[in-house]
Amino acid sequence: MTKIADSTVRRLSQYLRFLEEFESLGSETVSSEELAAKGGTTSAQVRKDLSFFGSFGKRGLGYDVPDLKAQLRDILGLKQSYNVVLVGAGKLGGALAQYGGFKDRGFNIVAIYDRDPRRVGERWNAIIVRKDSEIEADLSKSRIEIAIIATPADAAQEIADRLVGAGVRALLNFANVTLAVPDSITVKHVNMALELEALSYALRNRTTERR
């Protein structure tokens, strides 16, 4: 299999969500044009994205909604569900713990850790916050592939190292630092301040820009 661009994967993920919308509206079939319109892209882009993985449509007709949905879930690895641990029980951690969008997609937060003894023992949405020092022992018992880091920036690298040491293979990092991890580990970084800075740049330069 040839390397698929990150941008392609992200669009596939969007298409999946759009398909759910089409399904709930009762559409049985959808065209690349309709999918493109929802996502602000082009029909050629949609077809090209899908073509890396196979031929899922019927010429003259479009794509069968439930079928394409299943194919995308398969491509994205969403036929299984994932147990996920969350480190950092601050405001952001709390927001993430209760966020429905994760569960809906099969990402179950099964444990929350924090370093602060005042937070340990708190109950977040049926999960009790545990001491971060338990991470190693807990993960040695149950295989966890994905962890979410929502700690302060200065703790994030240490937590990342320990999670990786405990067998985690993918990290979603909300702390505002670039994490150094082995090549075999996948990291996605959500940097909210950076998004605002990009908005600031756009505000400043829109007049002189195209598009």
Add this chain to the structure above:
Amino acid sequence: MTKIADSTVRRLSQYLRFLEEFESLGSETVSSEELAAKGGTTSAQVRKDLSFFGSFGKRGLGYDVPDLKAQLRDILGLKQSYNVVLVGAGKLGGALAQYGGFKDRGFNIVAIYDRDPRRVGERWNAIIVRKDSEIEADLSKSRIEIAIIATPADAAQEIADRLVGAGVRALLNFANVTLAVPDSITVKHVNMALELEALSYALRNRTTERR
């Protein structure tokens, strides 16, 4: 000015953060190679990114840290501060309201709105949650360019329309919907579930992939 790629702007924003780290470590000068190492990119990339905006370095020496910092802040439009409104006072809204990373960069959350009467009147970090119906009147008094949407998905488009109607020019959207806005409006979308799906894809496909 020629169109600058989004990826370039995002890297500039990172360089700025790295410069602050170098400064706090006492470095007066930094090379493109050092900046690149922090961000997992290449020195050529750093120099090319900067070259779109001018020549800020000294050959044989590198870049003066405070000087480049100032230049980047100027490029990104961060010499001014921004008043920002936040719509949605749920868990995520609360987390965003207290998040220090915004203030540090000159983004001040000056008002929070919610539709739920039970939340209206709550105090978040010295700001009292206001009824969303006040948005129009409030924004007609003070010019607000940036708004953050942290509402449930089904309310986000309506809120976006109203914010844009009230003069907002840039939106940071945390709701899991693609917002339709006029071309003149800039939107950045933070989609946390999508990031997890990208991790899922990576976990599933790493063995067959390069890099």
Add this chain to the structure above:
DNA sequence: GGATGTGAATGTCTTCACAGCT
């Protein structure tokens, strides 16, 4: 007829490599 799937063309971004300053 109508929409897909896909080579080819185009456009964009990144990397190379070296001339040019300091």
Add this chain to the structure above:
DNA sequence: AGCTGTGAAGACATTCACATCC
């Protein structure tokens, strides 16, 4: 000598356009 700044080359991503098939 050392590191920047930058055209040119290369890699990658998107768009075009049309043959193909339902």
